Amino acid sequence: MHQCPGMRQWMGQWMRLGLLAVVVGASPAFADDYAPVNQLLRAGQFNEALTKADQYLANNPRDPQMRFLKGLIQQDSGKPTEAIATYTRLIEDYPELPEPYNNVAVLYAGQGQFEKARASLETAIRNSKGYAVAHENLGDVYARLASQSYSQALQLDASNTALAPKLALIRQLVGSSTAARAAVPTDKSRPPAPSASAAR
Numbered sequence: 001m002h003q004c005p006g007m008r009q010w011m012g013q014w015m016r017l018g019l020l021a022v023v024v025g026a027s028p029a030f031a032d033d034y035a036p037v038n039q040l041l042r043a044g045q046f047n048e049a050l051t052k053a054d055q056y057l058a059n060n061p062r063d064p065q066m067r068f069l070k071g072l073i074q075q076d077s078g079k080p081t082e083a084i085a086t087y088t089r090l091i092e093d094y095p096e097l098p099e100p101y102n103n104v105a106v107l108y109a110g111q112g113q114f115e116k117a118r119a120s121l122e123t124a125i126r127n128s129k130g131y132a133v134a135h136e137n138l139g140d141v142y143a144r145l146a147s148q149s150y151s152q153a154l155q156l157d158a159s160n161t162a163l164a165p166k167l168a169l170i171r172q173l174v175g176s177s178t179a180a181r182a183a184v185p186t187d188k189s190r191p192p193a194p195s196a197s198a199a200r
Helices: 007-011 028-042 046-059 064-076 080-093 098-110 114-127 132-156 163-183
Strands: none
Touching: 028 046, 028 064, 046 064, 064 080, 064 098, 080 098, 098 114, 098 132, 114 132, 132 163
């Protein structure tokens, strides 16, 4: 998986960021405003990208595409708390969009907050039942939660011989998922070009 340095490098080993597939109220005139920010983000020029995003948002504060890009900039530049706040505000204004729920879940999982990640992913799936990335990430979160539960059970009852094989199987599953993703270079973190036909 192609990754920029920072938190996403670790998270990308087992969870995937979502694309902002639905652009609320985007118009062709605004499409050119996203490209420079996205290019700076891809180049790892986070301060410049954030400056351009903030300049745009000063005049278009409710634009979901640029707000989503701002969250990615914060995420890539190692500012998970700020990215969570950006995605959370986007969720408050556009609760129907599944992608911000997915990306905030990836951040929660990166902090070991798997229950929060699970809740966010379940909401993403309720909003878009066909959102494959969120389904996959939810499976990964359930695997991590299972691993935690089996580990805790083994600490509490070391004589239970059924626990160690279950824990080993879950760890193998998570490890093979990580290896499979590393072998296929993709970049699922970038939003697509804004759609001129998106509905408000």
